[in-house]
Amino acid sequence: MADAPSNTTPRRRGNGLFVLACLLPALVLFVVFMIVPTVNVFRMSFYTWSGFSPDMRFVGLDNFTRLLDDAQFVRAFQNTVALLVVVTVVTMGTGLFLAAIMTRQRLRGRPLYRFVLYVPSVLSVVVIAAIFSAIFDQENGLLNGTLRLLSLDGLQQVWLGNQDLVLWSVAIAMVWQSLGYYMVLYMSGMASIPEEVYEASALDGASAGRQFFAITLPLIWQNLRTTLTFFVMSAVNLSFVLVRAMTGGGPDGSSEVLLSYMYKQAYTNSSYGYGMAIGVVIFAFSFFVSLLVSRATRREPLQF
Amino acid sequence: MTTIRRTLTYVLVTAIALAIAVPVAWVLLASLKRRGEFYGSPWTLPEGLHLQNYVDAFVTANMGRYFFTSVLVTLLGLVFVVAVSVPAAYVIARYEFRGRGLVEVAMLAGLFVNVNYIVVPIFLMLVGWDRALVEVFPGGFFIDNPGVLSLVYAATSIPFTIYLLTAYFRSIPVDYEQAAALDGASRFQIMTRVMLPMAKPALTTVLLFNFLAYWNDFIIALTLLPGEGKTLQVGLLNLMTAQKAAADYGRLYAGMVIVIVPVLIFYALIQRRLIEGMASGGVKG
Numbered sequence: 049m050a051d052a053p054s055n056t057t058p059r060r061r062g063n064g065l066f067v068l069a070c071l072l073p074a075l076v077l078f079v080v081f082m083i084v085p086t087v088n089v090f091r092m093s094f095y096t097w098s099g100f101s102p103d104m105r106f107v108g109l110d111n112f113t114r115l116l117d118d119a120q121f122v123r124a125f126q127n128t129v130a131l132l133v134v135v136t137v138v139t140m141g142t143g144l145f146l147a148a149i150m151t152r153q154r155l156r157g158r159p160l161y162r163f164v165l166y167v168p169s170v171l172s173v174v175v176i177a178a179i180f181s182a183i184f185d186q187e188n189g190l191l192n193g194t195l196r197l198l199s200l201d202g203l204q205q206v207w208l209g210n211q212d213l214v215l216w217s218v219a220i221a222m223v224w225q226s227l228g229y230y231m232v233l234y235m236s237g238m239a240s241i242p243e244e245v246y247e248a249s250a251l252d253g254a255s256a257g258r259q260f261f262a263i264t265l266p267l268i269w270q271n272l273r274t275t276l277t278f279f280v281m282s283a284v285n286l287s288f289v290l291v292r293a294m295t296g297g298g299p300d301g302s303s304e305v306l307l308s309y310m311y312k313q314a315y316t317n318s319s320y321g322y323g324m325a326i327g328v329v330i331f332a333f334s335f336f337v338s339l340l341v342s343r344a345t346r347r348e349p350l351q352f
Numbered sequence: 353m354t355t356i357r358r359t360l361t362y363v364l365v366t367a368i369a370l371a372i373a374v375p376v377a378w379v380l381l382a383s384l385k386r387r388g389e390f391y392g393s394p395w396t397l398p399e400g401l402h403l404q405n406y407v408d409a410f411v412t413a414n415m416g417r418y419f420f421t422s423v424l425v426t427l428l429g430l431v432f433v434v435a436v437s438v439p440a441a442y443v444i445a446r447y448e449f450r451g452r453g454l455v456e457v458a459m460l461a462g463l464f465v466n467v468n469y470i471v472v473p474i475f476l477m478l479v480g481w482d483r484a485l486v487e488v489f490p491g492g493f494f495i496d497n498p499g500v501l502s503l504v505y506a507a508t509s510i511p512f513t514i515y516l517l518t519a520y521f522r523s524i525p526v527d528y529e530q531a532a533a534l535d536g537a538s539r540f541q542i543m544t545r546v547m548l549p550m551a552k553p554a555l556t557t558v559l560l561f562n563f564l565a566y567w568n569d570f571i572i573a574l575t576l577l578p579g580e581g582k583t584l585q586v587g588l589l590n591l592m593t594a595q596k597a598a599a600d601y602g603r604l605y606a607g608m609v610i611v612i613v614p615v616l617i618f619y620a621l622i623q624r625r626l627i628e629g630m631a632s633g634g635v636k637g
Contacts, residue, residue: 092473167376171615178591193394
C-alpha cells in the first residue's frame with residue numbers, strides 16, 4: 049500500500065480545487081451516513097430515549113448496568129458466543145479439509161463443484177432463511193417429510209419451534225451459507241503452493257496428513273488468519289440477519305442473538321438508548337474477539 | 353489405497369455439493385406444485401406446470417412491483433457509488449494533499465463498521481430530517497424514498513469501493529498520465545479518459561460485489577422503506593410471514609424463485625470473475 053512519492057502527479061496550480069471537488073461528494077456521504085451514525089450509537093447509549101419524543105435524558109452508564117441484570121440479554125450473549133464458536137470451528141475445519149483434498153487430489157469436475165459450492169454466497173439471507181424454513185417446516189418440510197418417508201417418524205422434530213433445537217437449526221443454516229465461500233477461498237490459496245514442495249516431501253515419505261499439517265497449513269496461514277478475523281465479524285452479522293428472517297428470535301427468546309435483541313429493544317420496545325448500549329457492547333465484543341484471534345494466530349510469515 | 357481414497361473424496365464432495373444444490377432445486381420444483389401436492393412426500397415431482405403460483409406472487413403479492421423497486425434502487429446505488437468513489441479513489445492514489453493520511457485511515461476504519469450497527473441511528477436521523485422539513489414536504493421526503501435508500505447503500509459501500517479502487521489506481525504506472533498531460537489533457541480528462549478505462553477490471557469487481565450487496569440487502573430496506581414501495585427481499589419476508597399464517601406454500605416458493613433466478617443467472621454469467629475478484633481483492637463475507 050505504501051506509495052512512492054514519484055507516483056503522484058507533480059504540483060500544478062489549481063490542484064487543490066480539483067482534489068476537493070473529487071473528494072468532497074464521497075467524504076460528505078461517508079461522514080453523514082457512516083461516521084455520524086457510528087458516533088450516535090455511542091452517544092445515545094448514555095441516554096434514555098423513546099425515539100420520537102423530544103424527551104431525551106442523560107443517564108450515564110445506567111443502560112450498561114441494567115444490561116447485567118437483563119436475563120434476555122445474557123441469553124442473547126450466550127447464544128451469540130455459542131453460534132460463533134460452533135459455526136467457526138465447523139466452517140473453517142470442514143472448509144480447510146475439503147479444500148485440501150480437492151486441491152491435492154486434482155478431482156475431475158472441479159469447476160462444477162466450485163460453481164455449486166459458491167451458490168449460497170450469492171443468495172440473499174432472506175432466501176436462505178426461506179429455504180431453511182421450507183426444509184425445517186414441521187408438516188410438509190423436506191426434512192420431516194423425508195423422515196416420514198423412511199418410516200423414521202420418531203426422529204421428526206419441530207426444528208424451529210423447539211427451544212433446545214432452534215439454535216442448532218440456525219447454526220446449520222449458517223454453515224450451509226458460508227462453507228462454500230471459505231472452501232473456494234482456501235482452494236485458491238492452496239493452488240498457488242508449488243507442486244515440487246509436495247513431491248520433495250513425498251520422497252521423504254511424508255503421508256498426506258503429514259503434508260497437510262507440515263506444508264499446506266503453514267503456507268496458507270496468513271490467508272487463514274485474515275479470513276478468521278473477518279469471519280468472526282461477519283458471523284455476528286449473519287447470525288442476526290438469519291435469525292431476524294428465520295425465527296424472529298423465538299420461540300420465547302431461545303434463538304435471540306445480540307444484534308436481534310438490539311433491534312427488538314430499539315423498534316419494538318422503543319428503548320433506543322438501551323438498544324444502542326447493546327450495540328456498543330456488540331461492537332466492543334466483536335472488536336475484542338477479532339483482536340484476540342488475530343493475536344493468537346500470529347506467526348512468522350513463511351515463504352516458498 | 354489411492355483409488356479408495358479418491359472414491360471417498362468424490363463421495364464426500366459430491367454429498368456436500370448435493371446438500372447445497374438439492375434444497376435450491378427443490379424450491380424451484382415446488383414452486384410449480386398445486387396446493388394439494390404439498391402434502392405427502394416432498395420428493396414427488398410436480399404433476400404439471402402450475403404457473404398460477406407465479407401469477408399469485410407477481411400480482412397478488414405485489415412481487416412484480418417490488419421487483420421494479422429493487423432494480424431501481426440497485427441501479428441507482430451503483431451509479432451513486434461509482435460517481436463518488438472513482439474520483440475520490442483517484443485523487444487519494446495520485447495527488448499529494450493535506451489530510452490524505454487521515455482520509456485513508458478513516459476509510460480503512462470504515463471497512464470495519466457494519467451497516468447492521470448503524471441502521472437505527474440512520475433511520476432516526478432521516479426521521480428527524482423529515483420532521484424538520486415538514487413545512488416543505490408534508491408527506492415526508494427521506495423515509496420511503498428509494499433514492500435515499502440507494503444513497504445510503506452507496507455511502508455504506510464507499511470504504512470498500514475506495515479501498516479497492518485506490519489500490520488498483522496505484523498499480524498503474526504514472527507514465528500514461530504524464531504523456532496525456534504533455535498532450536495538453538486536463539486533470540479531469542486524464543482521470544476519465546486515461547485512468548478510468550485502465551481501471552476497468554477493478555471497477556468490474558467493485559460493481560459485482562456492490563450489486564450483490566444492494567440486491568440482497570433487506571435490513572436497510574426494511575427500515576428505510578416501511579411503506580408500500582418495498583424491495584423484493586422485504587416482499588419475500590412478508591410472503592414468509594403470510595405463509596406461516598395461511599400455509600400457502602406455492603406462492604411463497606414462486607416468490608423465492610423470482611428472487612433467486614436473476615441472481616443465479618447473473619452468477620452463472622460472471623462466476624469466474626466473481627471468484628477471481630474474491631481471491632485477489634477483498635475478503636467480504
